[in-house]
Amino acid sequence: MSEVARTVVVKSASLPRKAFGVLVELEGMYRNMVEQLVMFAVRSNITSFTKLKALKYRELRSLYPQLPSHYAYTACQDASARVKSFLRLKRCGLAEKKYPEVRSITIWLDYHLWRLEGLTAIQIATHKGWIRVELELRKHFWRYVNGGWRISTEAKVKLDRKSRILIIYLTFKKSVVAYEPRGFIAVDVNENHVAVLVDGSVYLFETGVRDIVLGYYYRRKRIQEKYDRVYGVKSRIKKKIFKRLKERKGKNDLRWKLAKIFVRVAVERRYAIVLERLGRNPARGMINHIKDAQLRHRIYQASFRGVQRAIEEKAREHGVPVVYVNPKNTSKQCPVHSARIIYDNGERLGRCAAGGELWHRDAVACYNLLLKALRSNGSTAPSPGGLPVDGSHVPFGSTATHDPTGIPKSLWTRWKSLDATNKYELMRIASKDKR
Numbered sequence: 546m547s548e549v550a551r552t553v554v555v556k557s558a559s560l561p562r563k564a565f566g567v568l569v570e571l572e573g574m575y576r577n578m579v580e581q582l583v584m585f586a587v588r589s590n591i592t593s594f595t596k597l598k599a600l601k602y603r604e605l606r607s608l609y610p611q612l613p614s615h616y617a618y619t620a621c622q623d624a625s626a627r628v629k630s631f632l633r634l635k636r637c638g639l640a641e642k643k644y645p646e647v648r649s650i651t652i653w654l655d656y657h658l659w660r661l662e663g664l665t666a667i668q669i670a671t672h673k674g675w676i677r678v679e680l681e682l683r684k685h686f687w688r689y690v691n692g693g694w695r696i697s698t699e700a701k702v703k704l705d706r707k708s709r710i711l712i713i714y715l716t717f718k719k720s721v722v723a724y725e726p727r728g729f730i731a732v733d734v735n736e737n738h739v740a741v742l743v744d745g746s747v748y749l750f751e752t753g754v755r756d757i758v759l760g761y762y763y764r765r766k767r768i769q770e771k772y773d774r775v776y777g778v779k780s781r782i783k784k785k786i787f788k789r790l791k792e793r794k795g796k797n798d799l800r801w802k803l804a805k806i807f808v809r810v811a812v813e814r815r816y817a818i819v820l821e822r823l824g825r826n827p828a829r830g831m832i833n834h835i836k837d838a839q840l841r842h843r844i845y846q847a848s849f850r851g852v853q854r855a856i857e858e859k860a861r862e863h864g865v866p867v868v869y870v871n872p873k874n875t876s877k878q879c880p881v882h883s884a885r886i887i888y889d890n891g892e893r894l895g896r897c898a899a900g901g902e903l904w905h906r907d908a909v910a911c912y913n914l915l916l917k918a919l920r921s922n923g924s925t926a927p928s929p930g931g932l933p934v935d936g937s938h939v940p941f942g943s944t945a946t947h948d949p950t951g952i953p954k955s956l957w958t959r960w961k962s963l964d965a966t967n968k969y970e971l972m973r974i975a976s977k978d979k980r
Contacts (some may be wrong), residue, residue, distance in 0.1 A: 557710045732914075748949060749950065821870065881902075
């Protein structure tokens with residue numbers, strides 16, 4: 546049994562000026578505590594929350610006696626998390642400053658500092674008593690409440706000064722038991738598509754990540770050429786424009802939709818999901834012999850591990866087992882004859898050197914991943930052992946295992962909720978009646 550945690554963002558109703566002013570004062574004191582703790586922890590090379598609390602708790606209580614005592618605890622937790630991240634970046638050579646900069650503040654709350662009032666409001670402890678905050682709840686929140694998830698005792702709060710509201714980060718937890726798999730679904734992640742093998746059929750989901758990456762690549766390049774010439778390389782207006790770009794949001798949306806589809810199929814069949822063991826940074830090894838700067842950028846931005854992480858998270862949520870295998874030679878070796886597959890000029894179709902049959906690169910990768918999972922070690926793929934693989938000399942033979950079924954992006958990304966689907970069906974029926 547494992548425990549899965551998810552964060553749900555909830556906005557509050559607009560607060561009275563007096564109540565919001567109290568929270569602004571609270572945020573200021575909390576910021577001062579975090580800044581002091583971060584400076585001390587970096588100078589002393591302390592990353593442990595327990596040690597930091599033992600050394601600084603009494604001092605914080607004497608400086609801020611008006612605050613509830615547990616704000617000293619949560620400020621130490623916040624500071625230790627920031628220091629861990631900063632020192633890790635420092636070791637990697639990615640942080641140039643001597644101390645981390647505390648730019649934005651999110652107030653950490655434990656079970657002494659906040660409490661639920663039903664499911665529509667919360668109360669927050671401040672230096673001037675408890676403040677009641679009404680919540681504006683959305684469908685995402687109720688999906689977790691009605692899905693058997695429980696609200697954790699920890700929460701985080703961020704102030705939106707423009708709208709005079711709070712942004713509340715609630716953590717939901719759920720205990721999940723992984724089932725015993727009856728079979729496997731093999732998933733092969735590529736730059737512009739993801740291949741999946743289900744019950745002897747290979748499906749190729751087009752993602753369009755290459756077009757997204759190139760589109761934003763050229764857009765950023767035009768912005769840099771325009772504003773660097775006028776305002777300089779470190780201009781603030783250029784940074785503001787870059788923040789409005791939504792490349793990450795678009796790619797994340799595709800990843801989570803794909804993960805939802807694959808996990809849904811696995812749950813229905815009680816199958817496990819087979820993934821490649823790519824390591825922490827697979828793109829670094831891929832670009833070693835590539836000199837084209839644009840291609841190197843595309844490979845880095847394709848984020849193969851990002852797709853896998855989304856599948857892992859969604860699988861953990863539903864108790865779906867995930868199996869990792871060695872990806873070596875999965876697209877180069879024939880699963881029937883264990884012979885090399887020869888590809889011409891970067892084509893996706895190759896011919897087996899022993900049997901002469903044609904194989905699609907993504908289809909053969911999925912079959913080899915499945916075979917390695919069945920053998921349960923990451924070495925060479927065994928014989929098919931009764932799997933429905935067509936080994937005839939006829940290209941794309943009767944069982945049609947060589948050529949994957951392509952699913953365009955415009956089709957699979959249109960999966961909507963039940964309400965939206967019903968509205969679409971009603972619109973379609975109404976248009977037929979008019980005819």
